[in-house]
Amino acid sequence: MAALSITPSLLEPGLWRSDPSLERYQVQGGGSIVVRLQAGDTITIHDPQGRQVGEVIAFDKNGSPAPGGLGNHPVQKPTGLGSILTNRGLNTRPLAQRLSALGITLDDALAIPVFAPDSPPGEEVAFTASDELTCLICAPGDSMSVEEQHPPTPLIVWVRRSDLQGDTDPVLPDPLANPRLDFRIERCTARDFTVRAGEFIQIIDVAGRECSDFLAFTESKLNQGIERGLDPTATRTLMGAAYPGPGLFSKFFDQDMQPLVEVIQDTCGRHDTFGFACSSKYYEDMGYFGHPNCSDNLSNVLKDYGVAARRGWPAINFFYNTRIDDHNALYLDEPWSRPGDYVLLRALDDLVCASSACPDDTSAANGWNPTDIHVRVYSPDNIFSKAVAYRMTPDAEAELTRETGFHPRSSQLTRNFTEYRGFWLPTVFNNAGAIKEYWACREKA
Ligand SMILES: [Zn+2]
Structure with a gap:
């Protein structure tokens, strides 16, 4: 008789990132990115289409120019970056804000030029940082006139980290503007926060494939002892969709059919409004007694606002990949969200909110691996375009x-x-x- 194997084997483990020490960034043609490097980190810049000149501008940790931090290379004035910053056709405010937040001024900056107007496709250059550096990498170029043949094209930047220092979370995307609130929701927990009417709430899936259940209540009504919060049924009825998205049918409503938040941007596109946030009963039914769960976590953080605890919250479950199929089954699968995917909401009233980082490690809901959620709140005077994001190919950058x-x-x-x-x-x-x-x-x- 063959011996029974008693070693548990996971046949289909979650798809982890192939290499946490390798990061990929795309510098759009005519655009720029900012990356922070530690000593020993290597950056490789790849020009996939050829003929795209670039500039690498390095600063030390005090914001002073440090072109030597990437080795001995010829340097010049950063004219390309200058042309990007003065291009009125581009929204350069986020870049300018990021530079000022890092204490960087461009007055004495020196750029290492890379590639040439006649360089072939596929060329690469690599640099190794000898110190802690902030690097600006840009792919300058003006909008192409119709009779020309050389539009600015993207550069791909690979960063190889020499030491992850125990941090395997992907790098957070840059803030969309200066945030008023900027906080982490640790894995398997929830956080409360309040926003004023007109403010923007960005809920970011840090490592990808992580659900975040969201609740919002009208603050003025809570103060009168009336609990009015997001209502998935009211929302589906009024929007004529499983959940709203950026554009014409974009608002989440409460039981009184008052709109509480509007979806401005969504880079994932798959969410859930049918199920409860996970609850103790959900885990107990599967035999996991005492398992942390979103409903209790949300009840706990909201109790100081006069919100009565519930065993199951009808939350908006961002990034939760569910659908009702042709056989009327409500199924779930791994989320579509990738690292850095987010939903941007605009508050339409003063709201008391709570968001979770779902602790479900018993199903595909979080790719079998619960991770963190990050939340940022921006002031009402920002302007964000309404947009969804698509990738034209699986490895393409998401475009709004x-x-x-x-x-x-x-x-x-x-x-x-x-x-x-x-x-x-x-x-x-x-x-x-x-x-x-x-x-x-x-x-x-
Ligand atoms: Zn949950």
Whole structure:
């Protein structure tokens, strides 16, 4: 008789990152990125399409220029970066804010030029940091005129970390603006926070494939002892969808059918509004007594606001990948979210909020590996474009929805826009009729 194997074997483990010490960034043509390096880290810059000049500008930890920190290379004035910062067609405010937050001024900066206007596709250059550095890497270039043949193209930057110092979490994406609140929700916990009407809430999946259950209540009503919070059924009814997304049907409502938050950006696109946040019963039914759960975690952080505890919260379960299939089964699978994917919400009232980092390690809900969630809150005076994000290929950078060249005119004719292949397209010109719509596109736009 064959001996029975008693060693437990995990047949289908979660898909971990292949190499936590290797990071990949894309510098968009005409754009720039900021990366922080430790001594011994290596950066490799790759020009996949060729003929894209680049600049690498290094600063030490005090914000002073330190081109020698990457080795002895010829340097020049950072004219390319200068042209990016003065390009009025680009939104350079986040870059300028990031540089000022790091204490960096560009007055004495020196750039290491990389690649040439005639360099072949696939060329690479590599540098090793000899000290702690902040590096700006840019791929300068102006918008191409129609008769030209050389648009600015992306550069790919690989960073090989020499020492992870125990930190295997992916690097957080840059803040979208200066955040008013910027905090971590440790794995398997929840946090409360309050926002004012008009503020923006960014919920970031730090390592990817991690659910974050979200609750929000109108603060003024809580103060009167009336509990009115996000209601998935009211939301689905009014939005005509399983959950709202950026664009025309974008708001989450409470039981009184009052909108509480609006979805401004969503880089994941798959969430859940059908199930409860995970509860003690969910784990107990599977035999895991005493397992941490989102519902109790959310009840605990909200008790000081006069919110009564519930055994199961009908939360908005961001990044939770569920669907009702053709056989009416509510199934779940690993989340679609990748490291750094986020949802950006705008508060439509003063709200008491709570978010969780789901502790479910018993199902595919968090890719079998619960991780952290990060939350940032931005002031109402910021302007963020409404957008979803698509990747054209599995390894492409996610791109947010853009406005077409016709948008300044077509947006004056209608407010009905839908997302189509990465662009906001008008769906109807206020029923002016096919002929008028045709001429609106043809001549007036
Ligand atoms: Zn949970």
